[in-house]
Amino acid sequence: MKLKKINHKDIKDILLKRSNHSAISLQQIDETVERIMQSVRLEGDRAVYQYIKQLDGVELESFKVLEQEIEEAFNQVDASSVQILSEAKENILSYHKLQKEKSWYTNDQQGIWLGQQVTPIERVGVYVPGGKASYPSTVLMSILPAKVAGVEKVVVTTPVQSNGSIHPTTLVAASMAGADEILKIGGAHGIATLAYGTETIEPVHKIVGPGNAYVARAKKYVFGDVGIDLIAGPSEVCILADESANPQFVAADLLAQAEHDELASAIAVTTSEQLGSEIQVEIKRQMKHRNRQEILNESITNHGCIYIVDGLTSAFKFVNELAPEHLELQVENPFEQLEKVKHAGAIFLGNYSPEPLGDYFAGPNHTLPTNGTAKFSSPLGVYDFMKKSSVIYYDEKALNQVRQQVERFAESEGLDAHKESVRIRFEQ
Amino acid sequence: MKLKKINHKDIKDILLKRSNHSAISLQQIDETVERIMQSVRLEGDRAVYQYIKQLDGVELESFKVLEQEIEEAFNQVDASSVQILSEAKENILSYHKLQKEKSWYTNDQQGIWLGQQVTPIERVGVYVPGGKASYPSTVLMSILPAKVAGVEKVVVTTPVQSNGSIHPTTLVAASMAGADEILKIGGAHGIATLAYGTETIEPVHKIVGPGNAYVARAKKYVFGDVGIDLIAGPSEVCILADESANPQFVAADLLAQAEHDELASAIAVTTSEQLGSEIQVEIKRQMKHRNRQEILNESITNHGCIYIVDGLTSAFKFVNELAPEHLELQVENPFEQLEKVKHAGAIFLGNYSPEPLGDYFAGPNHTLPTNGTAKFSSPLGVYDFMKKSSVIYYDEKALNQVRQQVERFAESEGLDAHKESVRIRFEQ
Numbered sequence: 001m002k003l004k005k006i007n008h009k010d011i012k013d014i015l016l017k018r019s020n021h022s023a024i025s026l027q028q029i030d031e032t033v034e035r036i037m038q039s040v041r042l043e044g045d046r047a048v049y050q051y052i053k054q055l056d057g058v059e060l061e062s063f064k065v066l067e068q069e070i071e072e073a074f075n076q077v078d079a080s081s082v083q084i085l086s087e088a089k090e091n092i093l094s095y096h097k098l099q100k101e102k103s104w105y106t107n108d109q110q111g112i113w114l115g116q117q118v119t120p121i122e123r124v125g126v127y128v129p130g131g132k133a134s135y136p137s138t139v140l141m142s143i144l145p146a147k148v149a150g151v152e153k154v155v156v157t158t159p160v161q162s163n164g165s166i167h168p169t170t171l172v173a174a175s176m177a178g179a180d181e182i183l184k185i186g187g188a189h190g191i192a193t194l195a196y197g198t199e200t201i202e203p204v205h206k207i208v209g210p211g212n213a214y215v216a217r218a219k220k221y222v223f224g225d226v227g228i229d230l231i232a233g234p235s236e237v238c239i240l241a242d243e244s245a246n247p248q249f250v251a252a253d254l255l256a257q258a259e260h261d262e263l264a265s266a267i268a269v270t271t272s273e274q275l276g277s278e279i280q281v282e283i284k285r286q287m288k289h290r291n292r293q294e295i296l297n298e299s300i301t302n303h304g305c306i307y308i309v310d311g312l313t314s315a316f317k318f319v320n321e322l323a324p325e326h327l328e329l330q331v332e333n334p335f336e337q338l339e340k341v342k343h344a345g346a347i348f349l350g351n352y353s354p355e356p357l358g359d360y361f362a363g364p365n366h367t368l369p370t371n372g373t374a375k376f377s378s379p380l381g382v383y384d385f386m387k388k389s390s391v392i393y394y395d396e397k398a399l400n401q402v403r404q405q406v407e408r409f410a411e412s413e414g415l416d417a418h419k420e421s422v423r424i425r426f427e428q
Numbered sequence: 429m430k431l432k433k434i435n436h437k438d439i440k441d442i443l444l445k446r447s448n449h450s451a452i453s454l455q456q457i458d459e460t461v462e463r464i465m466q467s468v469r470l471e472g473d474r475a476v477y478q479y480i481k482q483l484d485g486v487e488l489e490s491f492k493v494l495e496q497e498i499e500e501a502f503n504q505v506d507a508s509s510v511q512i513l514s515e516a517k518e519n520i521l522s523y524h525k526l527q528k529e530k531s532w533y534t535n536d537q538q539g540i541w542l543g544q545q546v547t548p549i550e551r552v553g554v555y556v557p558g559g560k561a562s563y564p565s566t567v568l569m570s571i572l573p574a575k576v577a578g579v580e581k582v583v584v585t586t587p588v589q590s591n592g593s594i595h596p597t598t599l600v601a602a603s604m605a606g607a608d609e610i611l612k613i614g615g616a617h618g619i620a621t622l623a624y625g626t627e628t629i630e631p632v633h634k635i636v637g638p639g640n641a642y643v644a645r646a647k648k649y650v651f652g653d654v655g656i657d658l659i660a661g662p663s664e665v666c667i668l669a670d671e672s673a674n675p676q677f678v679a680a681d682l683l684a685q686a687e688h689d690e691l692a693s694a695i696a697v698t699t700s701e702q703l704g705s706e707i708q709v710e711i712k713r714q715m716k717h718r719n720r721q722e723i724l725n726e727s728i729t730n731h732g733c734i735y736i737v738d739g740l741t742s743a744f745k746f747v748n749e750l751a752p753e754h755l756e757l758q759v760e761n762p763f764e765q766l767e768k769v770k771h772a773g774a775i776f777l778g779n780y781s782p783e784p785l786g787d788y789f790a791g792p793n794h795t796l797p798t799n800g801t802a803k804f805s806s807p808l809g810v811y812d813f814m815k816k817s818s819v820i821y822y823d824e825k826a827l828n829q830v831r832q833q834v835e836r837f838a839e840s841e842g843l844d845a846h847k848e849s850v851r852i853r854f855e856q
Contacts (some may be wrong), residue, residue: 114792
């Protein structure tokens with residue numbers, strides 16, 4: 001892993017260079033996505049079955065998962081896994097319940113009520129990546145916040161395996177989380193089915209969940225017709241460590257991030273040159289014992305780095321420019337440093353809060369803003385599945401008191417029917 | 429205005445047909461937008477000045493509004509207008525302050541802290557439509573929530589007038605709301621400048637504000653690179669009225685909506701056939717006295733309708749399928765009906781809360797989800813200018829207590845470096 005001393009002034013430039021690696025051409029993907037979206041809109045189920053055959057290589061009789069298939073999945077997954085999923089579910093529910101917003105009203109002024117009514121989205125689609133692998137944690141993290149919000153219908157869609165079924169752990173997790181319908185449709189055709197519906201599927205109002213480049217572009221395509229959550233890129237961690245940190249822990253956490261995929265970024269920033277060197281040595285040592293050698297090698301070589309900075313001020317400047325998906329603060333008194341963090345998806349404090357704890361178990365959501373988007377977006381949460389309506393009530397007297405101002409305002413914007421709608425109420 | 433009796437069962441079909449009117453081809457717009465976006469990204473200021481010349485017909489020396497121009501604008505706007513803007517500002521601030529979320533932390537379990545840190549977005553861009561007209565209300569409604577959120581830098585951009593300046597009322601409103609920088613750049617080149625920056629403009633992290641089709645598609649283009657608010661379509665009102673309603677008021681409010689533009693929708697739904705006919709007569713009568721005859725005619729003829737339904741249950745079914753931008757409840761005991769509203773941008777209660785009151789003055793935001801998007805999105809608000817970070821802290825003992833579960837979970841997802849990052853902490 002590279003080790004680089006950097007200067008206060010370099011920070012912006014370094015990060016600018018880093019961000020370039022994501023700028024690949026998307027034109028070809030977009031053309032394919034557009035073709036798929038239009039086919040599904042025009043031809044419905046027929047197009048969906050055809051894409052499943054063409055792209056997933058499976059001829060399905062029905063893309064809807066049957067009750068019986070879910071029962072079989074429970075038989076295939078061992079009881080201890082179900083038990084752990086169940087504990088994770090409880091932790092996720094506890095945390096997310098604290099996010100639920102309530103409607104509010106205020107009547108500070110005589111004859112006036114103002115408020116904000118908060119209501120759940122009615123139907124939501126959850127995309128679960130898959131195929132050979134199963135990510136039950138993603139299933140729980142996507143469905144449970146929707147259920148806490150009060151969403152009536154959660155439709156899960158995930159790519160079908162070559163044997164025509166869905167990975168049993170995915171089915172078990174989806175069922176435990178309360179999915180109302182599960183579809184065997186992956187890729188852009190999965191997103192199209194959720195957004196526009198078919199003869200047999202009612203369209204949803206919002207789609208969440210991570211996926212490959214086709215899924216990401218398909219989500220962007222449907223954005224506006226339905227709501228979507230953030231568009232996820234490769235995963236990242238930034239570990240801010242001072243001389244109190246343990247290089248073994250830092251190295252292990254960097255490798256945990258790097259094993260996700262070749263594009264994952266594992267970055268440390270430290271105020272201690274000695275710690276930096278020790279992390280470097282540890283990475284080398286620990287890496288040999290890990291399974292995913294190739295992925296680790298690529299990720300660490302191309303996107304990993306240990307940056308040495310001249311103090312905590314520079315370190316936080318670096319962190320806030322990076323706006324990492326995951327931030328670990330392995331520093332003395334991490335709670336005191338917390339307010340210096342301006343932009344990060346999730347913040348892990350101290351030496352015993354490694355990022356994988358948050359991936360699976362602690363409760364906060366693991367679907368987080370990547371690639372600097374923490375500067376303007378949030379973890380997936382209950383707030384993604386609710387929306388607000390403003391509420392305005394004036395009685396006659398209250399309206400009468402402000403009518404001149406409203407009429408003048410309407411006049412100044414040149415809208416006489418706006419003015420009239422107030423005036424007419426006081427005509428006689 | 430058409431009057432239609434509709435049946436409980438027809439509601440979905442009717443609304444399906446209505447929604448088709450927005451399905452126009454966007455390919456040509458998209459190609460133009462993409463060209464503009466790429467030019468500004470590649471050539472920066474030079475491209476921006478060239479598009480201002482080409483599309484706005486003005487050769488500018490600088491697209492930044494100078495302090496002096498703002499002072500001059502204050503001289504041009506009369507004092508009573510400034511006074512009304514100032515009252516509106518106070519109302520908007522009071523309401524939006526109630527939306528501001530606070531960070532929270534919980535430590536229900538021994539050795540565990542979980543939380544959600546809420547922080548403002550750092551730099552925000554506000555697009556203000558313009559040219560000849562001025563919409564000071566939009567200026568206030570877009571900038572003030574950002575300021576309440578704590579945004580450090582708000583950059584406003586708006587099309588330049590043919591004389592090289594910006595409408596003085598826009599400048600006055602922007603200055604009063606606390607804009608930190610004002611640019612004379614409209615259209616897609618304005619969005620590109622905000623999203624990607626130039627040699628002289630620092631890019632922002634999120635862009636809000638309504639605009640024409642080019643602006644809307646440009647916002648969709650930059651979505652993901654920066655955050656955007658909802659993409660606004662033509663404005664709509666739905667007035668739910670029972671036999672207690674006043675047909676004059678209902679008609680006036682429908683016309684207020686219809687005068688916005690030819691594509692605006694003014695719809696009434698009523699349980700009283702008699703009221704329906706009376707509204708129809710009133711529309712005809714009042715319309716003659718209004719200024720914007722052509723717009724009113726087109727809007728009312730093509731998109732206006734009075735629907736008669738068989739009771740309040742059907743009426744609310746209609747409303748919730750429509751998910752209107754503005755909903756007026758001119759019914760007896762409107763507060764009691766409020767919870768039947770599942771989807772609407774803003775809800776106006778009773779006979780003395782006409783929609784123009786909300787446009788300018790009452791305080792809640794007037795940038796609202798249109799075209800059914802209230803099913804999944806919210807009014808512009810302080811929450812659009814803040815974002816969340818999850819916070820996770822476990823001490824050694826707490827991590828030790830859950831380590832087996834986390835390790836098993838990592839194992840089940842096939843990620844051994846994840847497992848190791850927990851295990852290594854308890855090695856000796």
